Amino acid sequence: MGVKNLFAISENKNSLGSKFRQKRFRYFLKLLSSVESDPIRILDVGGKESFWVLNQFHQRKDVQITLLNLEASDLKYDNFSSVRGDATDLSEYAENSFDLVFSNSVIEHLHSFENQIKMAKECQRVGIKHFIQTPNRYFFMEPHYLLPFFQFLPKKLQYFILTKTKVSRLKKWNASFARQYIDEIRLMSKSEMSKLFPGSILYREKFLWMSKSFTAHNLESPQSKGEPGS
Template identity: 30%
Template sequence: MLKTKIADPTRPGSLAHSARAKRWDELLRCFPDLAEMHVLDLGGTPTAWRGAPVRPAHVVTVNLDPRTARHAESGITPVVGDACDLSLPTHMVTRRFDLVYSNSVLEHVGGHYRRRQFADTVHSHADHHWVQTPYRYFPVEPHWLFPGLQWLPFRARVAVSRRWPHGHVPRAGRAQATRDVQEVELLSAAEMRSYFPASSIWFERFAGLPKSLVARK
């Protein structure tokens, strides 16, 4: 499948695997002490960190899906919670984190108000952050792997989601396809800067074109 050959980040040789490796290189260039850091991962999972090139001293993952809390292991503490309205257990907020990390989550939180809340969570929990999100103006929509999907009218996007067999979003009936389309809002660089005005914005590129945005500080 197209997803396996191109967009499966766990498959060596895929474009997604190569892109993830380059992203990790840049992350470690910015934060060479990552292995000694206490990291808050908004929207992440313990499984994602299990195969990471570098494991921080401790990671707290925050995810709405309670299934992610079943995979706790040494050095990783999963919390079921809302990254836009975060309430951590008391013993976790006695000190600030060294870094807030987030990968491909901001486009899913739901509208400007929720994105503003997400950014406030990032700013309030650490002095440093790395927040990545796909770029709205890359020619291929990254969730469906469909060219220009993000620029089509809503009804057309739902129709594509119901029938297109590639990408990360499975085909579904009209109601589920509608929810899937509603749940993704890709951001522009100007929007990213508005949420993270004190950060530098790194453009992750593919074939010379900006593919995703990273707000880093």
């Protein structure tokens, strides 16, 4: 495994981010058994078909997955559909339209806490169940840039580091892409996630005895009872 692969984006199966996502998904699979619908209707907010294919969901005829993103995309498999939409406004869907709303590392990309509140409310309105994950603001390593405590630096300094050095993911960032990321990312704390998803289990993904990320969900299964970090 090369160093560049190790520090690549989460879509790279050899990256650290991908390893954590796969561990989290195994936890999700244990919980999914509590959903008894056939087929299970899943709305993935901000997701990609490739993520589910990696986990063999293209072979599951008992699951129908709707991928909602800012732009629709072409798909390969019949049990997937792609729609254009806004995570903060799912008014095209009625209450409880889906058995489960799933979202992985999306809610921190909404610019403001007001928008994060809107997304949380919409996900809980249209989904009977939900599984919403986000990085922990107070984890020492900022996951988007892979730099320690980067989230606490002034934005001007963040921009300089990203565009003038190669310390973030071993590359210089494109100027417009760096500005977009800096403007849109707002990491969330445990207390904020608890506030946005009242009554949900807050699963804490641990690394070096610290909470790397939080997942708010209301799924139940025998395996989830007493789950460490819940």
